[in-house]
Amino acid sequence: MKSSKVRPASAFLASRPVRWCGSSLRGLALASLVANIGIIVTGAAVRLTKSGLGCPTWPRCTDESYTTTPEMGINGVIEFGNRLLTFVLIAIAVACFLGALARGRRSLIRLSVAVALGIPGQGVIGGITVLTNLNPWVVGLHFVLSIALVTGAFALWRRVGEGDGDPVPLVPAPLRQLARVLAAVSFAVIAAGVVVTGSGPHSGDQGAKRNGLDPEQISQVHADLVFLLIGLTVAMWFALRAVQAPAAAVRAVAVLFWVEMGQGLIGFVQYFTHLPVALVAAHMLGSALVWTATLAVVWSLRARPVTPVPAEPSPATASEPVPAA
Structure with missing residues (x-):
């Protein structure tokens, strides 16, 4: 049956x-x-x-x-x-x-x-x-x-x-903590950028209101956070090299650094050229890429072992009788 x-x-x-x-x-x-x-x-x-x-x-x-x-x-x-x-x-x-x-x-x-x-x-x-x-x-x-x-x-x-399975750390605990700080600062940079945008001229419509904050002061806070983020990234790179971390982790931090450099260059140029539309769009793309690169760094510091899944027997094999001992 x-x-x-x-x-x-x-x-x-x-x-x-x-x-x-x-x-x-x-x-x-x-x-x-x-x-x-x-x-x-x-x-x-x-x-x-x-x-x-x-x-x-x-x-x-x-x-x-x-x-x-x-x-x-x-x-x-x-x-x-x-x-x-x-x-x-x-x-x-x-x-x-x-x-x-x-x-x-x-x-x-x-x-x-x-x-x-x-x-x-x-x-x-x-x-x-x-x-x-x-x-x-x-x-x-x-x-x-x-x-x-x-x-x-x-x-x-x-x-x-x-x-x-449970994640297996690939670097010492202090470096994993540094990565968390790095991620927090990266998000703070993005949040500050959002506030800067809300104080700037590109509102989305002629009649849309702004948040009323001073664009220069908020931009300075944003820039200070960017410098902090770059400093933490450089420190992370040297620390990973010092403990002989996996090459993938070192490479992820290097990628984050260069993405930050590109994003920072776009940010400074757009600020001093009075926010041209093309550069503002590129800067928003860059913010998403900086965050993605940050996530890649956090992910590179641990691993989850893959457990092989045994193959299921075919119906023909499963139906064969088991020989008696």
């Missing part, structure tokens, strides 16, 4: 003709990471082209239509196009969830669900941004949530190739 036991969803998906192998899920997770960084750039385009209220309401684009209308011009197209990208992110997130479900690993499932739920949450905050006429603090929260989604997508991408 055949068993009536219900098969887990992960086993069902894994048995389909198209298998979700590790490389495909890792590719999907990387696509999610790239897409979440990309929408930061498209969001910057909305603000920098003064299209923040191209669709003046939410969730509709106008009171009568969910889509842009010819009367709204290019600003409506830009804002509505950015809204449509949310569905691309959702599609990738759903694919990641299905891939994680097929792998049957709870850690991957949790991460994929967190990223998937964060995307509609991001859309809601975007809607509040429009309904509050581009309040700079709400706009800043919108950006910070994008950084959180980048974090989740990066974690999913890296965890696909790892095991589910």
